[in-house]
Amino acid sequence: MIDIKQNAMTEEIEMLVGKFGSTRDALMPIIQNIQINHGMISDFAQQEVARMLDVHPVEVYGVVTFYSFLSETPKGRYIVRLCRTISCDMAGKEAVARAVERELGIRFGETTADNKFSLEYINCMGMCDQGPSMLVNDLVFTKLTPHTVVDILSKFK
Amino acid sequence: MDKIVKDNRAPVSQKPLTMPKPDKDAIGATVGIEINGNPYKVLIGTTILEACRQNNIHVPSLCYHEDLCLAGVCRVCVVEVEGMGTLQAACTFPIINKIKVRTTSEKVRKARRHVLDLMLSEHYGECYSCHRNGNCELQKLAKEYGVDSYKFGHVEKRRYQIDRSSYSVVRDMDKCILCKRCVRTCIDLQEVGVLEAKNRGNNTKITTFMDKPLADVICINCGQCINRCPTAALKANDPSDEIWNVIDDPSKHVVIQTAPSPRAAIGEEFGLPPGTSMTYQMNTALKMIGFDKVFDTDFTADLTIMEEGTELLMRLKKKLVDGDKNVMLPQLTSCSPGWIKYIEHFYPDYLDYLSTCKSPQQMFGSVIKTFYAKEHEIDPSNIVTVAVMPCSAKKFECNRPEMDSSGFKDVDYGLTTRELAQMIREAGLYLPDLPPGNFDDPFGDASGAGLIFGATGGVMEAALRTAYELVTGRPVPFENLDIIPCRGFDGVKQASVKLEKVKPEWSFLEGVDLNFMIAHGTANAKKVMESLVRGELSNIHFIEVMACPGGCLGGGGQPIPTSPEIRKKRAEAIYQEDAGLPVRKSHENPHITYIYEKFLTDGPCGHLSHKLLHTQYVKRGKFIG
Numbered sequence: 029m030i031d032i033k034q035n036a037m038t039e040e041i042e043m044l045v046g047k048f049g050s051t052r053d054a055l056m057p058i059i060q061n062i063q064i065n066h067g068m069i070s071d072f073a074q075q076e077v078a079r080m081l082d083v084h085p086v087e088v089y090g091v092v093t094f095y096s097f098l099s100e101t102p103k104g105r106y107i108v109r110l111c112r113t114i115s116c117d118m119a120g121k122e123a124v125a126r127a128v129e130r131e132l133g134i135r136f137g138e139t140t141a142d143n144k145f146s147l148e149y150i151n152c153m154g155m156c157d158q159g160p161s162m163l164v165n166d167l168v169f170t171k172l173t174p175h176t177v178v179d180i181l182s183k184f185k
Numbered sequence: 186m187d188k189i190v191k192d193n194r195a196p197v198s199q200k201p202l203t204m205p206k207p208d209k210d211a212i213g214a215t216v217g218i219e220i221n222g223n224p225y226k227v228l229i230g231t232t233i234l235e236a237c238r239q240n241n242i243h244v245p246s247l248c249y250h251e252d253l254c255l256a257g258v259c260r261v262c263v264v265e266v267e268g269m270g271t272l273q274a275a276c277t278f279p280i281i282n283k284i285k286v287r288t289t290s291e292k293v294r295k296a297r298r299h300v301l302d303l304m305l306s307e308h309y310g311e312c313y314s315c316h317r318n319g320n321c322e323l324q325k326l327a328k329e330y331g332v333d334s335y336k337f338g339h340v341e342k343r344r345y346q347i348d349r350s351s352y353s354v355v356r357d358m359d360k361c362i363l364c365k366r367c368v369r370t371c372i373d374l375q376e377v378g379v380l381e382a383k384n385r386g387n388n389t390k391i392t393t394f395m396d397k398p399l400a401d402v403i404c405i406n407c408g409q410c411i412n413r414c415p416t417a418a419l420k421a422n423d424p425s426d427e428i429w430n431v432i433d434d435p436s437k438h439v440v441i442q443t444a445p446s447p448r449a450a451i452g453e454e455f456g457l458p459p460g461t462s463m464t465y466q467m468n469t470a471l472k473m474i475g476f477d478k479v480f481d482t483d484f485t486a487d488l489t490i491m492e493e494g495t496e497l498l499m500r501l502k503k504k505l506v507d508g509d510k511n512v513m514l515p516q517l518t519s520c521s522p523g524w525i526k527y528i529e530h531f532y533p534d535y536l537d538y539l540s541t542c543k544s545p546q547q548m549f550g551s552v553i554k555t556f557y558a559k560e561h562e563i564d565p566s567n568i569v570t571v572a573v574m575p576c577s578a579k580k581f582e583c584n585r586p587e588m589d590s591s592g593f594k595d596v597d598y599g600l601t602t603r604e605l606a607q608m609i610r611e612a613g614l615y616l617p618d619l620p621p622g623n624f625d626d627p628f629g630d631a632s633g634a635g636l637i638f639g640a641t642g643g644v645m646e647a648a649l650r651t652a653y654e655l656v657t658g659r660p661v662p663f664e665n666l667d668i669i670p671c672r673g674f675d676g677v678k679q680a681s682v683k684l685e686k687v688k689p690e691w692s693f694l695e696g697v698d699l700n701f702m703i704a705h706g707t708a709n710a711k712k713v714m715e716s717l718v719r720g721e722l723s724n725i726h727f728i729e730v731m732a733c734p735g736g737c738l739g740g741g742g743q744p745i746p747t748s749p750e751i752r753k754k755r756a757e758a759i760y761q762e763d764a765g766l767p768v769r770k771s772h773e774n775p776h777i778t779y780i781y782e783k784f785l786t787d788g789p790c791g792h793l794s795h796k797l798l799h800t801q802y803v804k805r806g807k808f809i810g
Contacts, residue, residue, distance in 0.1 A: 071395050075808060084378025085809060086394045086402075093383045100395070 037073050040065070045080045053093060055081055059098060068102050096150060104139045104146035106184050108132070109163040113152035116159035120173070124160045127174035132182050144185070219285040229271035233275035233286055234262055244288055245297065245326055248364035249276040250413055251748045252734065253493045254373050256315045259364050260300045261326065261382070264288045270294050298330050306337035307414065308516045309344070309359035315417045316607075320745060322415035323362060350398035353406035353422055353577040353741075361391055361418040367410035374734065376708040377527065379404045391418075402809055405531045405707065407523035407732045408577030408601075408741015421742055424598040425608050431569045431802040432475040433595075439569045440557075441476040442549045442628075443467060445483055445639035446575035446737040447602040449758040452607035453744040453751075455616045461756030462762050467605075472622060474612045482572065483631030485552065486638045486647070488780070489520060489769035492798055493542045493644075494771075495789035497727055498691075506693050513538045514719070515702070515725040518644050520544045522582035523732025524742075527707045532648030532714050533804035541799040545638065546572045546579055547588050549628075550595030551797045557627070565591060571598045571604050575639070575740035578732065590797050601742025610777050629778055634762035634771040640756040641736030642671035642678065645729040649682060649701070650770045651779045656684055656691045666769050674735060674749065676709040677702060677724075701727045706734040742774065750790045 044061050048054035058077055062069050063123055069077075069092050078085040092098045110116075110125055132145050139146040155161035158170035162177065169180050215226045220242055223593065227236045228351045232255070237244045248259035257277035257748060264275045269287040275286075304323065312318050340359065363382070371380045379402050393402045401635055411419045431437045452461035453679040471479045497516050503509040519525060519540045525635065527657045528535060543551070550570050558565040572579060576599070583596035600608075634647035646668045653661045660740060661668060661682065670680035681700040684691075702725055704713045704798065710730045716722055733740045735752035738759065768774055 071809070074394075079807070084372060084381070085807075086378055086392075087372070089394050090381040090383060094385050097586040 034072055037070070038076050041073065041076045041080060050081055052081060052083060055083065055088065059088070059092060063098050067105075068099050071100065074100065090096035096148070102143070105144050107148065108166055108181070109144045109148045109150040110136075110152060111151070111155065111159065111161045112149040113156070115152075115156035116161055121124075121160040123174050124162070124172045124177050127177050128162075128181065131178050145181075191247065196496065196527060210435045214306060216280055217283055218280055219283075221286070221288055227280055229281055233264055233266075233273070233278045236280060237275065237286075237288060242288060242565045244275050245323055245329060246272050246276055247326065247362075247415055248366060250366055250369075251750075252374055253366060253369040253413065255703045256365055256369060259304070259362070261297055263296050263300070264289050265293055265295060281543075283509055288466045294330075298332075299336075301326055301330050301332060302336040303306060304362045304618060305332065305335055305339060307340065308362055308439060309340040309357075309556075313614050314564070316361070316420055316423070317417040317745075322419065348399055349422070350400035351404060351406065352400070352421065352581040352681075354399055354404065354408060354411060355420050357418055358390060358392075359418075360416045362416055363389055363391065364415055365391070366413040366415065367391060367419060370410045370413050374708060375405075375407060375409055375573050375706060375732075377405055377407070381671050383701060386608055387599065395598075396808065403805075405526040405530065405709065405732060406578035406581045406741075408734060411741050412739075412743065412745055412747045421604065422580055422600050423604050424600065425604050425611075428571055428600065428608070436567060438477050438563050438567050438568050439475070439476045439571065440480060440553055441471055441571045441573060442480045442482045442546070442553075443471070443573045444575060444737065445486070445636045445759060446545070446740060446743065447573050447605065447638065449738060449755040449762075450575065451606055451616065454603065457617055458749040458754070460758040462758045463616060464762065464767045465623065466616050466619045468624060469619040469622035470609045470612070470614050470616055473614060474608060474620075476571070478625045479622075480549070480553075480628040481631045481635075482545050483635030483638070484551055484628040484774070484776055485548040485775050486634050486635030487774045488548055488552070488798065489542055489545050489638075490644075490647050490651050490771035491633060491777060491781075491789045492548075492794060493518065493540050494648050494655065496540055496542065497648070498652065498655070498789060501726065502693065503608075505697075511537075515722055515728045517538050518727075519800075520638065520644055521578070521730065521732045521737075523578040524707065524730045525711060525807070526578065527710065527732060529803055529805040530716070530807055531711070532718070533806050535714065535717065536718070536802045536804065539802060541795075543581075543588075543800045544582065544796055545635075546574060546599070547595055547800070548581065548798050550583070550597075551591040552590070552780070552784075554591035555797060556780065559665065560627070565593055568593075569597045570595070571595050573600050573602065575602050575737045575743045577601060577741040579742075583779070587800060602740075603744055606667050606744070627779070630768070630774070630776065632771050633766040633769035635774075636763050636766065637759055639737045640672070641674065641731050642703045642729065643759075644731075645701055645703050645727070645734060646671040646716045647771055648727070648729075649699075652699075652771045653682060653684070654770065655772065656687050658695055659686075660770075665764065667760075667764075671703060672756075674705075674753065674756075676706065677712060699727070700725045700726070701729070703729045705731045705736050705739075707732050731736070770796050 044058045059069050062073055069091045074088040075085045078088045092100050095123055099177045134140050134147055136147050136149055155170050161170045200434045214229050216229050217226050225240050234244055245261050247261045248256050255277045257274040263272035265287040266273045343359050345358040368380050372378050379393055380391055383390050386557050431439050448464040448467055449462055450536055452463045453459055468479050496762040500512050501515055503512040504514055519542055553570050554565040554568055580599040583599050588595045634650050637643035649668055652663055679702045683697045684694045687695050704710045738755040739752045
């Protein structure tokens with residue numbers, strides 16, 4: 029079973045290499061695509077990318093850990109990212125954060141037991157005038173209050 | 186410099202600059218600069234740091250290392266460049282126009298102190314119990330900049346666990362200051378790629394793939410990262426406590442073998458200039474420490490030459506006369522355990538090209554616990570063999586499970602030059618003051634051929650001295666037996682020797698050009714292997730590969746610091762000692778003749794030597810499970 033999955037992953041990366049090329053600079057688009065398709069970049073996928081681009085696996089690992097939107101571990105289906113930068117913080121981020129934690133039953137940096145939600149902090153995404161703001165996967169939610177945030181999250185449940 | 190665009194609201198630091206052009210706009214042109222008010226002329230493209238060092242102006246540096254590419258990450262070397270809004274890192278600033286530099290202003294001094302304070306706030310400093318105490322670049326800088334308090338705090342408690350999984354390299358990330366020298370060593374200098382920075386900002390950490398322990402990744406144990414670490418974040422796995430224990434145990438017969446490279450370098454640990462040979466003082470010191478016998482690894486280096494040279498001639502015969510397809514040429518040397526692990530990981534399908542000979546260290550271990558034990562009627566279970574090596578990979582090698590052909594662990598402990606120097610200090614001895622002493626019989630006197638194993642090209646030179654004479658009956662056609670094409674520090678060297686008027690039994694080699702290659706550092710080895718994979722090396726017969734830049738004398742167990750200059754000095758010391766020895770060819774070493782008469786009676790590559798002196802390799806591959 030593992031072999032079949034790994035072969036599928038190898039084929040997928042081969043296809044991506046065909047599309048983006050096999051030079052070092054193709055690394056970003058390739059791993060972004062893997063992240064979108066699988067929600068994570070497994071250690072096997074990282075080594076396969078490294079092998080095909082002729083870079084060291086640890087360099088791929090360095091890139092994956094550098095960016096917050098790339099992950100080497102499995103995450104929930106919905107990744108809730110709350111802005112923690114100063115404007116959102118002053119607009120009442122802390123109360124929203126507590127409400128989200130209570131609603132999902134997890135702390136920041138954790139994933140729910142049913143693998144549905146992951147909760148993270150992020151830094152500024154340019155919604156400073158409409159804080160506190162939050163991302164759920166690709167969707168932006170602004171002007172959050174402890175009440176509205178619970179409503180929003182319940183829609184994803 | 187003064188022509189800053191006026192009508193622009195941007196702060197000064199962001200304004201575009203117009204700098205005056207240099208006199209002549211070409212490579213090799215010089216440019217007149219001003220440092221601290223004094224005029225200097227430097228080549229275009231020189232960095233500020235290089236310009237300062239050339240002119241004896243002190244600029245501190247930390248992440249800069251002569252062997253590595255530039256990084257500019259530590260910011261200790263900042264200087265003021267007139268016209269620039271911010272301070273510039275001297276190590277990465279190429280001089281292309283007439284700049285005015287200040288290295289001593291208030292701004293510079295304060296910035297450097299701040300940088301240091303920030304580094305110290307992340308560094309777990311417990312200097313008394315640190316093995317780099319007295320040889321730490323961070324400690325030296327803290328003294329230089331008069332750090333008397335920790336402005337931004339100090340790490341009082343350990344945050345990370347020490348990674349002791351590897352036999353060779355110990356990683357203590359609490360002492361890491363993120364200069365990335367190890368990363369650049371591993372990725373750029375050696376092209377192994379084990380270490381890299383993970384995460385970013387204040388979460389940055391130097392780590393291995395998926396944070397795995399060092400023993401589980403594709404580390405080749407060369408220890409080059411240890412030699413370049415400015416602090417004690419990386420160190421060799423130190424067995425000296427266990428060695429003291431066996432020395433103090435009267436029932437144990439403790440035998441030490443000393444490799445050629447440590448003697449050319451150990452003086453540096455005692456403040457002597459690089460390239461001071463300490464062979465005979467070291468013998469005295471080892472005896473005074475309490476080792477029962479002090480032997481010379483050069484003896485088994487000679488033995489290696491006999492075995493490896495014979496193996497090469499046999500391969501040539503099989504290939505050229507019998508047309509055997511299973512025989513692989515070129516033959517690759519197998520003396521460097523770092524290189525062995527490299528090829529096992531990166532080129533597992535090419536292990537048949539490797540010579541099956543063990544390294545001199547392991548040959549010595551198995552000879553000691555068989556031949557020596559029998560001759561001197563000592564129970565081999567009571568013999569402890571210690572090897573002084575310039576190498577951290579030797580620690581891994583002696584722990585390889587297959588290295589027990591004597592029936593016991595062939596070599597019990599691998600000790601690096603640094604650790605031996607520490608033991609000598611601990612014993613209360615000052616090496617340069619000791620009287621010279623000799624090696625013990627029977628493995629004392631070795632030939633110069635064994636000695637030059639320490640430098641890159643040495644194995645090749647030693648092998649040629651023997652093989653040529655074996656085949657033709659005459660010494661190699663080079664003045665004083667110095668085979669100059671084998672020497673020097675070019676990454677990959679290639680040369681050939683024509684075999685003429687050969688002895689009748691080697692008639693198939695008449696007129697053959699013996700082509701050989703020499704590579705040092707695994708980055709160069711990779712180049713050679715890539716051409717081998719592409720099938721471009723079919724005319725080459727013999728390739729010497731050493732995992733460390735410069736060969737063993739630049740090994741991961743040698744005194745810190747290391748630089749191209751220091752390695753050159755050490756090589757000179759080794760070649761000088763070789764030139765002064767009475768016996769300079771392996772096959773003329775009387776002990777070698779003796780061991781083949783008395784013990785290995787079926788000759789080189791015979792049945793017994795295959796059992797004791799040859800080994801096999803493991804296909805490891807690159808995949809990290």
